[in-house]
Amino acid sequence: MKLKIISIIICVLLTGFASCSKSVKRTATYFGGKIINPKANHVILYSMDKVIDTFFINAENKFIGKLEDVKEGLYYFVHGYENQFVYLEPNDSLMLSLNTWNFDESLVFSGFGADRNNILLDCYLQFEKDERLFYQYNALPPKLFQQKVDSIIRHKIETFEDYALHHPKETASYYELLKTALTYPVYTRIENYPNAHAKKMHLSSFPKTPISFYDFRKDIDLNKDAWMYYPPYSKYVSSFLYNTTYNNGYQPMQNHFSSNFTADLLKTIASQIKSKRFKNxxxxxxxxxxxxxxSTSEINSNEFEVFLALSSNEQDKALVHKLLRDNEQIATHHQMMNFKLHDFTNTSRSLKQLLRKKNSLLFFWSPNKVSRPYVQSRINYLSNRYPQIQFLTIQIDGDTHTQIENFDIKKQFFIKSNSEANSFLTSKMTRSILINRKGIVTNGFASLSSRNIYSQLDQLNQY
Incomplete structure (x- = not known):
């Protein structure tokens, strides 16, 4: 695996960011860099879900941050709508360079701590490259598939050993993470194989795998809180949980999961994950x-009852109760309630006035839940695919002075705190409501991200 390594003396690296002196011992950790074509004026550094610091980008598109008392471990930085992970240790001086037009592929690290982060980035990029390869492997019978992945794992271990040989001063914690970054994506593909194989080969049941197929599991720790947000780890844990639940006698499922499967998966999570935070x-x-x-308002209460019994997070349980109440407020096959909303000239409008005997989709969204670029991209795509349907976006909170760019302003609205619509939006969940030309609700809680939305819009088009 080729490493993206740039050897630059730290004093030169920090020119324009901070002064340095050979006579002064570094006691802080520095994190900075240059962002070409920035999408925002700042970079935010996180540890899990906690904000560590915010660094502002100057006129030269550079930023620098000095961090005191940094604990060794995984962090991630966010710029615009993109993010990437970094591994920081005390006294690091880690600099990055990236172009937002090609965020991950252009990203390169330099300075103290660069080598360990460049190889982690390479692991991430390799995972993306391997997608097509494993798509082909999923057609293989179990024994041949196992032979292929065993060969890949041997290569990953060789990469790890080569790095360790040339970087003997890395910590045990970092070595453990690096091995995870290299091997867990392969383990994830192994866990996914039974379902992926059945889907690719159009089978109604899963293939029988060799006894040794999951031997690697004996070395897996499912309860590492600090890695909860790290994709190689979290994706593996998720795939393991699904595969384990499928083994309870379920057949392959594609577009959505049955209520019984969801309930059993929740029980699997509760039994396998010991960390309270991770489990919740x-x-x-x-x-x-x-x-x-x-993508439906037709709810089976079983899975929600199981969740409420297993979760110990009171905020999450309160959110579920709000969601269930919100769902009950809009009845399918009944007339859609009327309410006031505003356009971006702050003119008050009534929903009834806007519907005007048109088949319509109302998309209620919050900038805290979904990004404006996503709304713009998704709604424009669906509008072009279903030109006979009227798509209206309704922002339910947040900054109501910022419009969605490259999207018809006449289709953008927001509601105020006194709007009647708030009665079915208490959870602040993203929600789509499908209404036919007679004003009758055909689906009270659709989801734009679901594959089922297409058949639901096809049905709406028939009215």
């Missing part, structure tokens, strides 16, 4: 992602 996060993510995939 997975329970919440699973419940809401499955709800969105179904």
């Amino acid at each position: 996060a997975y329970l919440k993510q699973t419940l809401f992602s499955h709800f969105n995939k179904k």
